[in-house]
Amino acid sequence: MTDQTPMRGVLSPVVTPFDADLRPDADKLIRHCRWLLSHDCGLAIFGTNSEGNSLSVEEKIDLVDRLVDAGIDPARMMPGTGCCALPDTVKLSRHMTERGCGGVLMLPPFYYKGVSDEGIYRSIAEVIDRVGDDRLRVYLYHIPPVAQVGFSLDLIERLITDFPGIVAGIKDSSGDWDNTRAMIERFPGWGVFAGNETVLLKTMQAGGAGCISATCNVNAHGIVEFYKTWQAPNAEQRQADLTALRNKVGQYVMISALKATIAHYSGDMDWRRVRPPLVELDEATVAKLGAELEAYGFTMPGLAG
Amino acid sequence: MTDQTPMRGVLSPVVTPFDADLRPDADKLIRHCRWLLSHDCGLAIFGTNSEGNSLSVEEKIDLVDRLVDAGIDPARMMPGTGCCALPDTVKLSRHMTERGCGGVLMLPPFYYKGVSDEGIYRSIAEVIDRVGDDRLRVYLYHIPPVAQVGFSLDLIERLITDFPGIVAGIKDSSGDWDNTRAMIERFPGWGVFAGNETVLLKTMQAGGAGCISATCNVNAHGIVEFYKTWQAPNAEQRQADLTALRNKVGQYVMISALKATIAHYSGDMDWRRVRPPLVELDEATVAKLGAELEAYGFTMPGLAG
CATH class of the missing domain: 3.20.20.70 (Aldolase class I)
Structure with missing residues (x-):
């Protein structure tokens, strides 16, 4: 070894x-x-x-x-x-x-x-x-x-x-x-x-x-x-914040929602694509999820798309 | 088409x-x-x-x-x-x-x-x-x-x-x-x-x-x-016979039992081999299953092994 x-x-x-x-x-x-x-x-x-x-x-x-x-x-x-x-x-x-x-x-x-x-x-x-x-x-x-x-x-x-x-x-x-x-x-x-x-x-x-x-x-x-x-201090609250963010994404099928989130923040809708048997989120749902995440103050710093 | x-x-x-x-x-x-x-x-x-x-x-x-x-x-x-x-x-x-x-x-x-x-x-x-x-x-x-x-x-x-x-x-x-x-x-x-x-x-x-x-x-x-x-006549009884035979083999994990049965009737114990995650039946269990099938009068006509 x-x-x-x-x-x-x-x-x-x-x-x-x-x-x-x-x-x-x-x-x-x-x-x-x-x-x-x-x-x-x-x-x-x-x-x-x-x-x-x-x-x-x-x-x-x-x-x-x-x-x-x-x-x-x-x-x-x-x-x-x-x-x-x-x-x-x-x-x-x-x-x-x-x-x-x-x-x-x-x-x-x-x-x-x-x-x-x-x-x-x-x-x-x-x-x-x-x-x-x-x-x-x-x-x-x-x-x-x-x-x-x-x-x-x-x-x-x-x-x-x-x-x-x-x-x-x-x-x-x-x-x-x-x-x-x-x-x-x-x-x-x-x-x-x-x-x-x-x-x-x-x-x-x-x-x-x-x-x-x-x-x-x-x-x-x-x-x-x-x-x-x-x-560091405040760990419980920060853990709760992480969990809340995850639950927002996880309200949809996770893989499709992850790709939808990247699509929203990068502006590249091609990111939505999944292979069957999964199904991508439609653009309206992407916009809805994106708006919800933005309202929550979520960003993806440095994302190039 | x-x-x-x-x-x-x-x-x-x-x-x-x-x-x-x-x-x-x-x-x-x-x-x-x-x-x-x-x-x-x-x-x-x-x-x-x-x-x-x-x-x-x-x-x-x-x-x-x-x-x-x-x-x-x-x-x-x-x-x-x-x-x-x-x-x-x-x-x-x-x-x-x-x-x-x-x-x-x-x-x-x-x-x-x-x-x-x-x-x-x-x-x-x-x-x-x-x-x-x-x-x-x-x-x-x-x-x-x-x-x-x-x-x-x-x-x-x-x-x-x-x-x-x-x-x-x-x-x-x-x-x-x-x-x-x-x-x-x-x-x-x-x-x-x-x-x-x-x-x-x-x-x-x-x-x-x-x-x-x-x-x-x-x-x-x-x-x-x-x-x-x-x-033809007597279908219900013949169906029951088929089912009984299947249940004898199916008392073990089916794939291992099928291979064990072929091993027994062909005399080729190599037939027992399975790929993981399956596990083959040991020779004693093969013999036990084989004896039970023979006692039932089961044969595999024409089997070359």
Whole structure:
């Protein structure tokens, strides 16, 4: 195992812009990543809110190559690599590691439901063995509301024990704070990321690693600033403000609303595009959401579009 | 639209054999397909019970090429092509159509949950438009217990209306007979396949197209024979016998149990292998299941192994 600093802080599952033919728009993605990094927000590309599983393996490899070749620091990237098919997860995880990514965010195979911990263990272990690269850092992706399949505490312990250092953390998108707290308490010092910023204060107070949140795509500045100053006064009120902002965006389907918000603040309505099975917000709804966010005083400083 | 006979009858989601490195074993798959065809059972390769979503796009393309090149009739094939990512579904559906497959069995994109009918409609419509081949025949794959995402009756009607002939049928694996009956009644003459043989008699009585059932991998002869003679006397008892046999296999995780049954009757324990997140049955359990099936008088006539 090589010495590689564990990833900490705030990361955004970076939304993926599409062109008129629904192909990924790499140049626009590069610009959005630069905006996120300008606010010191890490890049969890190809996550749920990136429509990561709506992209082919080849598209993801091409996009990460475009990003790294454009000078975006791969150490700040935690690309999603967990697919249904073992060879796909291996191929992506190997490529991301070879390109220098700080870690990968790994869904369990999510097609079959009700699978055993033993089966999920083998899924992750096979990937690690087949990638066979000491630089690999796996952050488990626990999101039962979407993937249905997830990681129990006992399974996590087995993985940490068998692959120390390699299995470096988890994103807990269970939506269950008790579960996040249990992870932090059972695995002290390990990299437990909250699934969104509504529990960022509690996560940091308990000893967690930060958060990986959809809303960073629009509020990177607010969330990162709070992460850096959560021990300063008035933390409860600032946490409440973050949560209120998230809830305004989250009144719509999250991915469509994130893209709509970027479309509104950049003036580029093409940003609204999503791949099916998602549906974009219409322009009237974008205007309504935008007006509501502006009335709340929300801005996206430095956004180039 | 070209004149292409709609698929009818009994098809098996063909289980996929793996070698010691968990690569698909094409030669063994070819032998199993020949066994199924020898009993006049169609080939729904790459279905749920085929571990279809545990195979990469490249593996599926390679396997179908191997099958067709080996002389297996593609008109009897209904490969699964529905993936999470639009370009993957397009690529697979196009390839299967070009190779002459009788149809494709199309899951909706299944990562995101709670998506709208409009979003699922766009998913299927985009694939049909992008494949752009009059020979394409889409059989929708409705399996909410696994995919979670499925096809409502109104959505099916919209797809049939907009793509007449192309959207040629459905496999209803909802496990809800009322839903299967509702499909048959609302779309008379359309290709509604039951998701398993336990409702095959009711499906045929109501005017359905047949069934696509996991158990065909071991009981193709029994299920096809019943399909061909369901109007003969004693149908209720014969249906009950089929159901009883299925329940014996289904007391274990179905895919592992199917492979275990083939392993037992062929004497080839390598048949047990599954890809994670599934777990194979151990040899003692294989022997126990095999003994139980033999005591029931079950055989697999003509199985080469």
